[in-house]
Amino acid sequence: MQTLKHFINVVSSPKIMFTAIIAVFFIIFPPSEGLWKVNKWLKIDRLWTKRGGILIFSSLLIFFLFGVSDHNFQKIVGKPDNVPIVGLLFLTVFFLWFSLKQARQNDLRIAQGLKPHEADDAKEKVLVWPDLVYIEFICLIFCAALLIAWSIFLKAPIEEPANPTVSPNPSKAPWYFLGLQEMLVYFDPWIAGVLFPTVIIVGMMCIPYLDDNKNGNGYFSFYERKTAISIFLFFWLVLWVFLIVTGTFLRGPNWNFFGPFEYWDPHKLEALTNVNLSELVYMIFLKRSLPHNIFLRELWGFLSLFCYFGLLPLILAKTALKGVYQKLGNLRYSIFIILLLMSVGLPLKMFLRWTFNIKYIVAIPEFFFNI
Amino acid sequence: MADEKSKKSLKEHFQDFTESQFVKSIFRSGVPKTRRQRMMVVLNSVFLHLHPARLPKHAVKVKYTWCMGGLSFFVFLVLTVTGILLMFYYRPTVEYAYGDIIDLKEQVPLGIMREIHRWGAHLMVITVWLHMFRVFMTGSYKPPREFNWTVGVVLLVLTMLLSFTGYLLPWDQLAIWAITVGSNMAGATPFLGTNGPGAALLAIGDVNFVHSASDARFALLGGRFVGEATLLRFYVLHCIGLPFIIMIFMIVHFWRVRKDGGISGPT
Numbered sequence: 001m002q003t004l005k006h007f008i009n010v011v012s013s014p015k016i017m018f019t020a021i022i023a024v025f026f027i028i029f030p031p032s033e034g035l036w037k038v039n040k041w042l043k044i045d046r047l048w049t050k051r052g053g054i055l056i057f058s059s060l061l062i063f064f065l066f067g068v069s070d071h072n073f074q075k076i077v078g079k080p081d082n083v084p085i086v087g088l089l090f091l092t093v094f095f096l097w098f099s100l101k102q103a104r105q106n107d108l109r110i111a112q113g114l115k116p117h118e119a120d121d122a123k124e125k126v127l128v129w130p131d132l133v134y135i136e137f138i139c140l141i142f143c144a145a146l147l148i149a150w151s152i153f154l155k156a157p158i159e160e161p162a163n164p165t166v167s168p169n170p171s172k173a174p175w176y177f178l179g180l181q182e183m184l185v186y187f188d189p190w191i192a193g194v195l196f197p198t199v200i201i202v203g204m205m206c207i208p209y210l211d212d213n214k215n216g217n218g219y220f221s222f223y224e225r226k227t228a229i230s231i232f233l234f235f236w237l238v239l240w241v242f243l244i245v246t247g248t249f250l251r252g253p254n255w256n257f258f259g260p261f262e263y264w265d266p267h268k269l270e271a272l273t274n275v276n277l278s279e280l281v282y283m284i285f286l287k288r289s290l291p292h293n294i295f296l297r298e299l300w301g302f303l304s305l306f307c308y309f310g311l312l313p314l315i316l317a318k319t320a321l322k323g324v325y326q327k328l329g330n331l332r333y334s335i336f337i338i339l340l341l342m343s344v345g346l347p348l349k350m351f352l353r354w355t356f357n358i359k360y361i362v363a364i365p366e367f368f369f370n371i
Numbered sequence: 372m373a374d375e376k377s378k379k380s381l382k383e384h385f386q387d388f389t390e391s392q393f394v395k396s397i398f399r400s401g402v403p404k405t406r407r408q409r410m411m412v413v414l415n416s417v418f419l420h421l422h423p424a425r426l427p428k429h430a431v432k433v434k435y436t437w438c439m440g441g442l443s444f445f446v447f448l449v450l451t452v453t454g455i456l457l458m459f460y461y462r463p464t465v466e467y468a469y470g471d472i473i474d475l476k477e478q479v480p481l482g483i484m485r486e487i488h489r490w491g492a493h494l495m496v497i498t499v500w501l502h503m504f505r506v507f508m509t510g511s512y513k514p515p516r517e518f519n520w521t522v523g524v525v526l527l528v529l530t531m532l533l534s535f536t537g538y539l540l541p542w543d544q545l546a547i548w549a550i551t552v553g554s555n556m557a558g559a560t561p562f563l564g565t566n567g568p569g570a571a572l573l574a575i576g577d578v579n580f581v582h583s584a585s586d587a588r589f590a591l592l593g594g595r596f597v598g599e600a601t602l603l604r605f606y607v608l609h610c611i612g613l614p615f616i617i618m619i620f621m622i623v624h625f626w627r628v629r630k631d632g633g634i635s636g637p638t
Contacts, residue, residue, distance in 0.1 A: 081545070084493035088500075095437065095501055099508040102434065119637040121429035128422045129409045132431045139438040140445050147449065147494065151486030158476060161469045162547040164596060171548040174538050176496050176531055181552065190567050193556025204524045207507075208517035216510040218635040220435075225510060232507055368559070369568035 005070065009259025014246055015354045021238055022347060031230035036223070048100040056097055060090070070261045076249050080157045085175050085248050092241055096233075102220035116219035169253045169266060178247030179240050185255065186349045188360075188370045196346075203339045207232075210336050212327060231340075239346060274359035277301045294364055301362035305371065308345075313337040421625055423633055430634040435509070439502035443530075444621070446495040453488040454610065461540070463606035465599045468542035492534045499530050511635035519627040522620055529617040536609035539602060547597045550605070554597065558588035 011017060028044055030036040039045060046052050067073040077086055106116040126132070173181045183192035215224035222229055250257055252264035275284075281300045282290050291297045317325040317333065325333045352358040362371040379387075388394060389402055400411035410424040429435050461471045475485050503523060506512060512520035539550045562569040563586055570581040583595050593600030628634065 081493075084490070084497065088497050091497060091501060092504075095504060098434075098437075099505065103508070116637050118429040118435060121432065121435075122427035122636050124428040125425045126428050126431055127406070127409050127425055128413045128431075129403055129419070129424075132422060132426060133419070135431055135433065136438070136441055139433070139442060143442050143445060143494075144449070147446075147487055147491055148483070150490045151483040154486070154490070155476070156486045156489040157545060158472055158541055159543040159545045162465075162542045162544060164547065164598070166544070167551075168544055168548055171552050173552045174535055174549050175493075176534065177553055180556075189556045189559035190561055190564070194560045194564075194567070201524060201528055204527075205521040208512040208514075208520050211513070214513070217513040217638070218509060218511060219637045220509055229508070236504065364568075367568055367571055368566055 005259075005261040009262050012250060012259050013257055014250075014350070017246075018238075018242075018347070018350060019354075021242065025234060025238060026230065029226075029230045029233050031227045036226060045104055048097060048104040050101075053097050053101065056093060060093060067260060072263050073260050076260070076264075080154050081175065082248055083154060085245065088241070089245060092237070096237070099220055100222060103222040106219055106221050107223040110221070110224070116221065118219040170251060170255055172247070172251075175244060175248055178251075179243035182243040182247040182251070183346060186346065186353055188368070190368065191371065196342075199339065199342050203343070206335060206339065210328070210332060210339075235343065239343065274353070274357045276360045276363040277304070277358060278363060280356065280358070294366065298362050298364060301360070301371070304361060309338065309341060312341065421629075423629065426633070427636055429636055436634070437501060437505045439498050439505055443495060443498040443502055446491050446498060447617075447621075450488060450491045450495065451614070453484050453491065456484050457488055458610060463540065463602050465542065465602060468540065468602060472541045472543075488537075492537060495530055496534055499527050503527060506635075509635060513635075516627075516631045516635060519624060519631055522624045522627065526617065526620050526624060529613060529620065533609060533613045533617065536605040536613060539597070539605045540609065542602065550601070551597050554588055554591050557591045558583075558586060560587040563587040 011020075026035055027038055027042070028047075030039045047056060068077070076082065102117070106118075109116060172178060180192055180197060183196060186192070187196070211225075211228045213225055213228060215221070249260060252258040252262075253266035253268070254270075256268050256270050258264055258268070277300055278290060278297050282288055282297070295302075313334070316337065321333075321337070324336070328336060349358075349361075352361075360370040362369065364370065395401065398412075399415050400408050403409040403412040413419045413422055413424045457475070460475055462468065472485070475482060506520065506523070535550075535553060539546045558564040559567045561567045562573060563581060564570060565581060565583045565586045565588070567586075570586070571579070573580045583589065589595065591601075591604075592598075593604045
């Protein structure tokens with residue numbers, strides 16, 4: 001039992017877990033024809049059936065029941081403000097399965113030349129009174145009952161009175177912002193707290209104007225829209241829900257990582273051996289001291305950023321994303337690729353941190369300009 | 372004569388009542404029994420006519436809609452009602468705020484208004500997320516509904532801001548430090564925050580235009596740190612400002628659902 005818990009503690013560290021998730025993610029939710037075939041060959045799409053659902057849910061539940069028997073796990077999951085996140089986790093998994101199950105059925109129907117099952121239903125018209133009103137009414141009653149029961153059994157937390165001189169360790173933002181707080185590990189606040197939220201909001205608003213695929217409007221489907229759905233699910237599940245879960249359950253004092261069965265030891269020490277790209281280039285590769293001129297010092301960082309945001313889109317437009325570029329045109333392609341590269345920048349920086357201990361690509365602390 | 376009148380059954384009395392001038396003046400189309408009356412009851416009601424009178428069948432199925440949009444609205448209404456009730460007992464000052472919350476907890480037998488408000492707020496964030504997820508998975512943001520998706524994104528952001536501003540009001544350790552962590556980011560806004568890149572460039576000689584008493588964070592908190600002014604600011608935003616804005620966007624959102632051809636569906 002202890003070995004199993006220890007094993008889970010180790011593999012749930014962002015380094016391992018995140019890498020593993022990224023490795024399998026695009027096979028489970030294939031964005032391209034090739035990966036789709038791999039997915040089919042491995043029979044992963046069977047997850048989106050009744051049996052698959054039972055499998056997913058029972059394993060989630062078993063992990064949970066197993067976890068609750070542990071003192072440390074119980075302490076962090078049972079915190080009143082963390083209960084909604086546990087709920088969110090189950091709801092997200094359920095609705096993910098629920099939507100993909102319908103999508104899979106529709107995909108099979110469309111492959112046979114049939115219309116999606118929503119089209120069969122849509123042939124018939126029903127009256128709002130009573131057919132819709134009573135469904136709404138029942139949903140509303142259920143929701144109200146849930147809220148009342150939740151409120152009776154779980155008291156809203158209230159801690160010590162506010163004291164500006166004593167900061168709790170860890171200080172956490174409200175749970176729905178913990179994805180952003182988790183990004184703070186890898187980026188400075190001006191990126192994680194200002195730039196990324198802006199990009200997320202603008203990026204989401206841009207979705208309908210960037211996705212010009214006419215298929216799959218008004219019914220669940222996957223195959224016809226696999227690229228769009230795969231990208232969206234990557235952001236929603238990995239870069240949002242997963243980071244929130246990590247930030248809530250697995251980040252303890254000093255924002256150190258703690259496994260789900262680990263005691264939150266405020267004295268846990270983690271070696272910080274991070275270096276900036278400039279230090280890596282000049283001091284480790286070239287074996288000389290840093291130049292005094294800021295721009296000369298950060299030249300390599302600026303160069304790599306230029307390659308990433310300047311050259312890479314051009315190269316992609318000519319090669320891998322040729323079709324996308326032709327479909328979207330100059331302006332929309334530029335917006336799409338900048339948004340995509342920025343968001344891919346997050347996992348990229350994570351990997352740079354884990355493999356090369358890179359702290360900043362461009363580090364100009366003189367102007368608070370660190371990337 | 373009097374005898375005959377007393378023989379009227381209860382059902383008949385009820386029928387008389389429903390057909391009386393008084394009831395008819397309120398419910399114009401009467402008890403919805405016929406198809407026509409059922410359509411009229413939706414068309415005549417200011418609340419029900421959020422809906423069309425008739426819908427394709429897939430649109431009423433929970434497996435298609437998940438009911439999440441409707442539930443988000445419902446939870447918003449619950450939050451409004453419980454929020455108004457809480458406002459009677461809460462004073463947004465550093466002196467009273469915490470004590471008022473403790474009073475709500477300890478002096479009200481079986482009181483669950485604060486619980487419903489707090490858990491409802493969490494629930495609303497979740498239902499709005501799931502609503503967005505459903506809309507994405509059914510491709511409902513595609514033409515002609517592109518604009519309504521962007522309105523929805525604004526509503527999502529406003530929902531989280533409402534929850535964020537409400538987080539401070541209990542004025543306990545959890546509250547001020549969560550807001551401190553959250554609002555510290557504003558201090559790092561490029562050009563507009565003291566700790567943001569470029570802020571140092573906005574200066575003439577030694578005079579900085581952006582400093583800790585004039586930057587984005589100060590505007591958000593009404594001070595250099597989370598204090599009295601922040602509490603009042605967040606209280607007003609939470610109770611009046613943001614609900615006002617979110618209502619406007621909700622009106623547009625609902626209106627556009629109808630104007631863009633009703634709920635999405637296969638063509």
